[in-house]
Amino acid sequence: MPETSTADRVLEVRDVGKTFTVSGKAGRKQLRALDGIDLDLRRGETLGLVGESGCGKSTLARTLMMLERPDTGTVRWDGTDPYTLKGKDLLALRRKVQMVFQDPYASLNNRMSAAEIIAEPWRTHKDLYPSKRDRAARVRELLHLVGLRPSDEHRSPQEFSGGQRQRLGIARALALNPEVIICDEPVSALDLSVQAQVLNLLNELQQELGISYIFISHDLSVVRHVADRVAVMYLGRIVETGSTESVFDHSAHPYTEALMSAAPTLDAQARRSRILLEGEVPSPLNPPSGCRFRTRCAHATDVCAGAVPTAVSDTAESGHVAECFHPRGRVSLGVPAVA
Numbered sequence: 001m002p003e004t005s006t007a008d009r010v011l012e013v014r015d016v017g018k019t020f021t022v023s024g025k026a027g028r029k030q031l032r033a034l035d036g037i038d039l040d041l042r043r044g045e046t047l048g049l050v051g052e053s054g055c056g057k058s059t060l061a062r063t064l065m066m067l068e069r070p071d072t073g074t075v076r077w078d079g080t081d082p083y084t085l086k087g088k089d090l091l092a093l094r095r096k097v098q099m100v101f102q103d104p105y106a107s108l109n110n111r112m113s114a115a116e117i118i119a120e121p122w123r124t125h126k127d128l129y130p131s132k133r134d135r136a137a138r139v140r141e142l143l144h145l146v147g148l149r150p151s152d153e154h155r156s157p158q159e160f161s162g163g164q165r166q167r168l169g170i171a172r173a174l175a176l177n178p179e180v181i182i183c184d185e186p187v188s189a190l191d192l193s194v195q196a197q198v199l200n201l202l203n204e205l206q207q208e209l210g211i212s213y214i215f216i217s218h219d220l221s222v223v224r225h226v227a228d229r230v231a232v233m234y235l236g237r238i239v240e241t242g243s244t245e246s247v248f249d250h251s252a253h254p255y256t257e258a259l260m261s262a263a264p265t266l267d268a269q270a271r272r273s274r275i276l277l278e279g280e281v282p283s284p285l286n287p288p289s290g291c292r293f294r295t296r297c298a299h300a301t302d303v304c305a306g307a308v309p310t311a312v313s314d315t316a317e318s319g320h321v322a323e324c325f326h327p328r329g330r331v332s333l334g335v336p337a338v339a
């Protein structure tokens, strides 16, 4: 990974694991939803998080939001582990990270007005805008910032279009002046033309406010468009990270390679070279030993069953890292990544 100082990183995740106990016919079992997650988020960047359904994206988002406590490893916001804080200090840290959800129809309460929805977080964070006048003024500012009209404050979400609802969801996320917004599939419920408008808004807000985004999406074309860097998840682990260009154009992990090759394209040559992944994603209740991808990997050898691959990087400068014993492309010429 390229050298960045701690001050450049708003978030540092090290070796984070999360296990759920699930009950079934065969009794209680341990489901390892996250395993050894390492992740950095730099100030002002957009990090795309991609992976198939069930790979742990939402659990990671909930862990970063401090809604789930990791059972191993640490999450540090601006260098601080939230679990060392209490009271006001913890509340102040919680403000740093907010979330925009996938479904703007389900995530906003129709019984509340737009103004009430935006102001709701201030009921917990009372010190932020203590006077009623300040709160009213800030609601109107936020509506303006996300491209809604001040007069929209009295309307309820059901009176808005899908795109307007998502704008309202973004205004609510901005109410606590966060440093980071986790966007969980923020445009996948919207029409294509509206998607572009919402993505443009997120980009403008980033330019204006310096916010960092973690952008979770299964839509690789959207991720390629918005993300500065990409992290690829498979069965609870991050198997590849790097700049968007490097990960898309020089995929190193066979899983990433297959994922990228399966993305819809008009290019006939690219269509012909699609890599079809055999079999289903294994259950996280019973993941394969060693490399979790090995059961579906065309390049797997005995070594892949024996140990979790160590991360390799193409060069220290580019920060393109993959966890694989047989990396492809430029990373195959690389060196062990420094943790």
Ligand SMILES: Nc1ncnc2c1ncn2[C@@H]1O[C@H](COP(=O)(O)OP(=O)(O)OP(=O)(O)O)[C@@H](O)[C@H]1O
Pocket: 020, 021, 022, 031, 033, 051, 052, 053, 054, 055, 056, 057, 058, 059, 060, 284
């Ligand atoms: N509270 C929970 N209790 C038990 N298992 C859980 C819990 N939350 C998530 N899981 C399991 O953890 C694994 C990862 O789930 P998660 O929802 O994080 O994946 P995801 O990548 O976000 O999927 P999707 O894109 O479908 O939302 C899944 O096997 C899921 O069933």
